[in-house]
Amino acid sequence: MNKKKLRLAIIGAGMISQGSHLPAALGSSRVIVTAIIDPMVERANSMAREYGLKATTAKDISEVFDQIDAVVIATPNDSHAAIAITSLSNGKSVLIEKPLAMSTKEGEAIMVAAEKSGAVLAVGYATRFRNNIVCLKKLLDRGHFGKVRRFVNCFGSPGGWSPMSGYNLTKDSAGGGVLVVSGTHFIDRMLHFWGMPDKVSMLSDSKGGPEANCHCTFEYESGLRGGAIFSKTTALPGGTVIDTESGIVMLGEFDDSEIIFRPHNAPDMEEVIHQKGKTTYPVDADSFNMQMDDFVSACLDGQEPMVSCEEGVQSLRLIERLYDCAEPLPEDWFTQEESV
């Protein structure tokens, strides 16, 4: 292991930086946070004060290039590409909070910049660093449950996450609605598990702005069928359900959710499956901490990051395909005819 320390800049002093990226960086013995960047410098100063940091604060990343080796980009989605390309062009490694960019085109431009610079580019799909996801992937790859026939993911909460910038309120700054803000995590995991679907469809409640609800379906040539339900107006029971040859597999949406298996031949029973012996990550690990460790190892030890730029671009491709075919989600509940 390289004993050098990574000099890191956190770009964007919003909620995700305050609550997740900065604590993850400060918790690593291999990172020195040397700069905090935000167009509203007072916000960056406030975050530095909150954590007792003596980091440089600035409006723009170009002001601190001589003080850093890498950056975490946690800004509104519409600024990801420009900041990433500038940073990579200056030889700085980059961890970008999901989604990678606003469009496939932007994502590909980032990929070109990363290849040219030789610096690390990792995409912040933190849920990949959950032990339960690592374990489920192994089980699926080994065909433990037999053939997978269908899967569905469901995730919804009435509001909740309230970014300081309010970037979620417009398509221009978010690049989409609930599919981009919440659903992209499952889209990434779905591609990780089963690859790119052949046919997709989507129902969306957008009336010109970012959709608050969407229902997606996926079809694979192998016969596998999938669905995803995302909501920002309604509390939904979060989790993934997989219908396999031998039974139903379920996994909740938390770092410590258990993999539950309900066999078809014993519908009143269920088993809990977990990794035997040492888990990939510590049992109580925070996924953002693991993501930071992964990024630091990629930067200092030359290890491949867990989520590559290409995978980030694949997610953008699928999201674009879904938006391209989106149809209105019927909202006929205010026009119900009188029941007889």
Add this chain to the structure above:
Amino acid sequence: MSKVAIFGASGFVGATLAERMLEKGEHEIVPVIRSPGNAWRLSRHNMDLCQADLLSGQGMDEALKGVDYVINCTRGSNNDMLQGLSKLIKASKQHKVKRLVHLSSVMVFGDPPVAPTEDSPIVEQSVETYGGVKLKQDKMVITAAKEGLSASILVPPNISGPYSDYLLGLLGTINSGEFALMDNGVAPSNLVDVQNLCQAIELAMTEGRNDASRYFITDDETTTWSDMIGDLQDLQVTETEMMSISRSELEQAVIEPPAAKGSIGLSMKHLVSSHIREALRKDPLWEKFDLTMRGLVASMGSKIEDTLRLSIEGEALVNKRKEGLKFNARICGQQLREGRHSIARARSELGYSPEVSYRQSMDNFKTWYQRLHALDGKFADMLRQLYS
């Protein structure tokens, strides 16, 4: 075209009103939100949202610029509701709005809210209760009206229809098996559909008295808890069975035990209890002190040690296993709120006439619920697994 500012626009009533007014296009609307996190239902329309904070006053002048009517649908902590309304009244006066329409609650008449008409006697309540806070709000609006602010107070019971938090709460209790139906559900259920309430809000902007008189707004139907629970059971996704309970059992369950009286002796006991000492031991100095004290007590012999320990901690407690019914007393206790509220005043003075029947309202809720939960789609069988 008049300009209407809806405060609390990202909430259940506020968002429904904003969507309804947007669709009708009769008013220029200013949906006022406190934070962007909950505004998804509105932002999907690509409408301009106005971010303002009632408590700090930030953004208020912008929100009320040129506004004719102000609708107060805000909710929040007790303190936020009182301070927020005080600031809203002040700002409405400053901006010379034509009328403030304030949403109150039947709970201002006490719990149970015994009030056949708006002139029924008001029961003073603690401001720690929801009814107490809403009553204090009413008084603030009435005082403002006496000082010259044109105002109207609408008094709804529980609000139904798509997005209804109230119905979602009941359904959650049914799904978790914690609902008990009292006396076969014969008690009246007082509801107002959110569209009916929105209709009344629109009317109250220009019609009726402007002296902060109260108007009951209900569906004006004789529905019972049996009707309502029966409808919600159609959406039940778990296999739990509905419990039955008698009025006397329910009354007994919802009576709160008297709060424990404080005493210096009791407080001292709490201070030296094992939980407090455990927390203090995390500090090295307190840990040393605690160790010394424990050593001192141990040196006095086991009998004295036991006597001291028992006087602080008390004897070992055994949790009694609960027998019989196990239901959510807070939710189920609402069945004791009997009585109807006449909407005669709203009919005659506002011109209010419920446009959505109870039947339509529940059908709308069911369609909405099943659609947004995708329980009417091709993955419904799998999604149901997540509820069990």
